[in-house]
Amino acid sequence: MSFAVVGLGYVGLPTALSLTGDDVELIGFDISEARLHAIRSGRVDLLPRDVHRLHDALAADALTLTAEPAQLAAADVVLICVPTPVDHHLTPDLGALRGACDTVVRHAKAGQTIVLTSTTYPGCTRDMLVEPLQARGFAVGRDVFVAFSPERIDPGVDEHRPEMTPRVVGGVTAQCSAKAAEVLGRTAAVLHMVSSPEAAEMTKLVENSFRAVNIALANEFASAARELSVDVMEVIGAAATKPYGFMPFYPGPGVGGHCIPCDPHYLLWQLRAQRTSLPVMESAMTAISRRPLDVVDEARRVLADRGKPLRGARVLVVGVAYKPGVADVRESPALLILDRLITEGAHTSFTDPEIQLLRTPDGHELLGHAKPDECQWDLVIVHTIHPGEQLDWLAEQPAVLDSTYRMTQLEQRHVI
Secondary structure, three states, rough: EEEEEOOOOOOHHHHHHHHHOOEEEEEOOOHHHHHHHHHHHHOOOOOOOHHHHHHHHHOOOOOOEEEEHHHHHHHOEEEOOOOEEEEOOEEEHHHHHHHHHHHHHHHOOOOOOOEEEEEOOOOHHHHHHHHHHHHHOOEEEOOOOEEEEEEEEEEEEOOHHHOOOOOOEOOOOOOOOHHHHHHHOOOOOOOEEEHHHHHHHHHHHHHHHHHHHHHHHHHHHHHHHHHHHOOHHHHHHHOOOOOOOOOOOOOOOOOOOOOOOOOOHHHHHHHHHHOOOOHHHHHHHHHHHHHHHHHHHHHHHHHHHOOOOOOEEEEEEEEOOOOOOOOOOOOOHHHHHHHHHOOOOOOOEEEOOOOOEEOOOOOOEEEEOHHHHHHOEHHHOOOOOOOOOOHHHHHHHOOEEEEEOOOOOOOEEEEO
């Protein structure tokens, strides 16, 4: 069987590697020649197991990397795995998805199974695949088979790799569902079938909206706990001992990646057209987008208490990846924190063992500080702590703003 994966980013490349096997011909398609070159040279952020899979697949010529869309016609199965971010105004940016679907439809062939995995709004599979395929003369469910199955990729977490994670599948017809299940059963631990693409599309939005609301609530509890001189992490840990009715979520400097900060906006955006509001989710997303600025506000307060204005202060951000253990800065709260610090005149730097060079949304290029322990900073903001990272040197710094809530051993520690 031959597979084509469209989009070879943080989702698409692990998805492609999960399909490798003796009986598989694999095509990896991406419009970025730079990305293809990085994959060929092995300069990509992957779990160790996938690093070996990539090396083996390239050595055996089992993975064809291409930017030529016509090669998609050679595949029995096409999986679409392109990013679906939001823009600066928190409006869904469907450009990459629309382009990918247009390309797949243009090169579709009879008998092909097409599975959309990119997070999107309910109804998108019909809008961008089913209707265009029908316009080409294909009968969906007879000539071609279309389904939606939301990606579930947790970068950097081995126990959540694709083949160990259940997948939701919703086909346009029963035959579409059966074809998609046959394909995805090769890679997923369990398949959960739903009645339609729309049900599968909304499943993904519910998953990450649930997380967004609870993270916003955890941040609120952190603020309340600080006012009451209580350790919020101790409280959450205690609450988590309840074996039912509670799931722990933890406060932090904000949320990153292309899931929690982005996905709920696809539902909010769609429902605005129906003049329908979701006030709980809207409030949570507003609070999440504001959270990095709360970090800067607290940094200003900590410095002021020490008689130092933010303008001109030497401020270091420890860890800029959006989560521990990855070299991934997509939607990282650190980007907004850095931009705001620079705008307000602080002499700002960062250190991160996974990331050496960083470009912020406002266009600032920053080189990571290789030896931050050899400097004296007016304030250190702890944003992300990578596994095994040694931060003993923070004890020698005059002030530390701990946005992870985990540096409890520091005497000069402040929290948001």
